[in-house]
Amino acid sequence: MAKQAPSLMDTIVSLCKRRGFIFQASEIYGGIGNTYDYGPLGVELKRRVKDAWWSRTVTVRRDVVGLDSAILQNPRVWEVSGHVGGFSDPMIDCKTCKGRFRADHLDQLACPEKPSKHPGECHGELTEPRSFNLMFKTNLGPMEDSGSVAYLRPETAQGIFLNFANVLSSARIKPPFGIAQIGKSFRNEITPGNFVFRMREFEQAEMEFFVPPDENDQWYAYWRDERYRWYTDLGIRADKLRVREHDQKELAHYSTATCDIEYEYPFGWGELEGIACRTDFDLKRHSEASGTTLEYFDPQTKEHYTPYVIEPAGGIDRMALTFLVDAYEEEQLEKDTRVVLHFHPEIAPITVGVFPLVKKDGMPEKAMEVEEDLRRAGFATFYDEKGAIGRRYRRQDEVGTPWCITIDGNTLENDVVTIRDRDTMQQDKVQVAELRAYIDAAVRSWKR
Numbered sequence: 001m002a003k004q005a006p007s008l009m010d011t012i013v014s015l016c017k018r019r020g021f022i023f024q025a026s027e028i029y030g031g032i033g034n035t036y037d038y039g040p041l042g043v044e045l046k047r048r049v050k051d052a053w054w055s056r057t058v059t060v061r062r063d064v065v066g067l068d069s070a071i072l073q074n075p076r077v078w079e080v081s082g083h084v085g086g087f088s089d090p091m092i093d094c095k096t097c098k099g100r101f102r103a104d105h106l107d108q109l110a111c112p113e114k115p116s117k118h119p120g121e122c123h124g125e126l127t128e129p130r131s132f133n134l135m136f137k138t139n140l141g142p143m144e145d146s147g148s149v150a151y152l153r154p155e156t157a158q159g160i161f162l163n164f165a166n167v168l169s170s171a172r173i174k175p176p177f178g179i180a181q182i183g184k185s186f187r188n189e190i191t192p193g194n195f196v197f198r199m200r201e202f203e204q205a206e207m208e209f210f211v212p213p214d215e216n217d218q219w220y221a222y223w224r225d226e227r228y229r230w231y232t233d234l235g236i237r238a239d240k241l242r243v244r245e246h247d248q249k250e251l252a253h254y255s256t257a258t259c260d261i262e263y264e265y266p267f268g269w270g271e272l273e274g275i276a277c278r279t280d281f282d283l284k285r286h287s288e289a290s291g292t293t294l295e296y297f298d299p300q301t302k303e304h305y306t307p308y309v310i311e312p313a314g315g316i317d318r319m320a321l322t323f324l325v326d327a328y329e330e331e332q333l334e335k336d337t338r339v340v341l342h343f344h345p346e347i348a349p350i351t352v353g354v355f356p357l358v359k360k361d362g363m364p365e366k367a368m369e370v371e372e373d374l375r376r377a378g379f380a381t382f383y384d385e386k387g388a389i390g391r392r393y394r395r396q397d398e399v400g401t402p403w404c405i406t407i408d409g410n411t412l413e414n415d416v417v418t419i420r421d422r423d424t425m426q427q428d429k430v431q432v433a434e435l436r437a438y439i440d441a442a443v444r445s446w447k448r
C-alpha cells in the first residue's frame with residue numbers, strides 16, 4: 001500500500017518536537033491527556049507572543065493597566081459567575097467501545113475503534129447527551145470534604161472583575177479603561193485535541209475594558225478591529241483570518257454582541273480569540289452576591305453607574321500555534337525544498353544566528369565576540385560552528401531565525417560580515433560596528 005504523506009498538522013507537530021518548540025507532557029510515562037511542555041524555542045516563542053500582546057494592550061496605552069490574580073479564588077466566585085451551574089459541555093458515551101465524546105463535536109471526531117467513521121456511524125450504541133462541568137475541582141487545606149472544595153480557574157476574566165474596585169481606587173483611572181491579565185486557565189475538556197489548540201491546561205490573555213454604557217458599541221467595534229490588526233501587524237496572512245459575528249442564537253443572554261477572530265488551521269476554521277460585549281452582567285452579579293458595590297462615581301454628572309464591559313479574550317497557546325502554522329512553508333528551490341518559518345522578527349525565538357565560516361584562523365573567536373556583543377545589546381542570538389554553512393542556514397530557516405551573520409576572512413581583515421536574510425536568502429555586507437543599527441532597522445521595516 002502506498003505510504004500516505006503526513007498532514008501539515010503532523011508535520012508541524014513533528015517539527016515542534018524535533019527542534020524543541022513543544023513536547024508532550026510526561027512523555028516518558030506515556031503522556032497525560034493533551035497537556036504539553038514548551039521546550040527551549042517554544043518557551044521563547046510563547047514569551048514573545050505574550051510580550052507582543054502585553055506591549056500592545058497595556059504598555060503603549062494610557063487607558064489599560066495590568067493584573068495578576070490568583071488561580072484559586074473563593075468558590076462562591078464560580079457559583080456567582082455561572083460556572084458551577086452552567087460551564088458545561090454535552091457529553092455522550094459509546095456503550096460499545098467505552099469512548100467518551102462531546103455530543104456537539106461528533107462530526108469532527110473519529111471512532112477509536114474505526115477511525116474512518118464518526119462515533120455512532122460505526123454501529124456503536126451511544127448514550128443520550130448529558131451535561132459535564134468543565135471545571136477542575138480540588139480541596140483547600142487538609143480535609144477533603146465538601147466544605148473545602150475549590151476550583152482551578154477556567155478563565156482569567158473573573159479575577160479582573162473581583163479586583164475592579166481595588167484597581168479603580170488605586171490606579172487613578174476612570175472609564176473608559178481596561179484591566180489586562182495573562183495567566184493559566186484549566187478546563188477538563190471532554191475531547192481535547194489538535195495539538196495545543198484545545199488543552200486542559202492553557203494560558204489566556206484577557207482584557208476587560210470598562211466603558212460608560214452609551215459608549216459600548218463604539219468600543220466593541222474598536223477592540224474587534226484592533227485585535228484583528230494585531231495579528232496582521234505581526235505577519236498573520238489576512239486571507240487566513242476572518243471575523244465571525246455571532247448570530248442572535250449564539251449570544252449569551254447578557255451579551256449585546258460577540259464575535260470570534262477565526263484562523264484557517266490545517267483542520268479547518270477555528271476560534272483564535274473572542275471579543276464579547278458582556279454589558280454590566282459580571283459587575284452587577286458580583287456586587288449583589290458579595291455586598292461590595294462595584295460601580296463608578298462620575299464626578300461630572302454626580303451619578304453612580306455600573307460600567308459595561310468589552311472583553312477581548314485570546315489563548316496564548318492558540319496564538320503560538322497560529323504563528324507556527326501561518327509561518328510554515330515548504331519552498332521549492334532549484335535543487336531541493338527548504339522548510340522555513342516566516343515568523344515576524346518580534347515573534348521569532350532567535351533573531352540572529354552567528355557563524356564562523358570555518359572552525360579555524362581565528363574565525364570562531366571573532367564570531368563569538370560579535371555574537372556576545374549582539375546578545376548583550378538585547379538581541380536573541382544563536383552561535384553555531386558545526387557543519388557546512390548552507391546547512392547551518394537551513395537549520396535556522398527551519399526555526400524561523402530572520403538573519404544569519406557569517407564571519408569570514410573579510411571580517412578578520414576589514415571588520416565586514418555577511419548577513420543573510422531568511423525570507424529572500426539575499427546576502428548583504430555590513431560593517432561590524434553597523435550591525436545593531438542594521439538589524440534594528442530590518443526588524444522595524446519587516447513585511448511578510
Ligand code: GAP
Nearest residue numbers: 155157197198199202272273274313314315318
Ligand atoms: N473569558 C472569556 C473566555 O474565557 P473563551 O472563548 O472560553 O472565553 C477565550 O476563551 C480564548 O481562550 C479562546 O478564544 C481560546 O483562544 C482560548 N481557549 C479556550 N479554551 C481553550 C483550550 N481548551 N485550550 C487552549 N486554548 C483555549
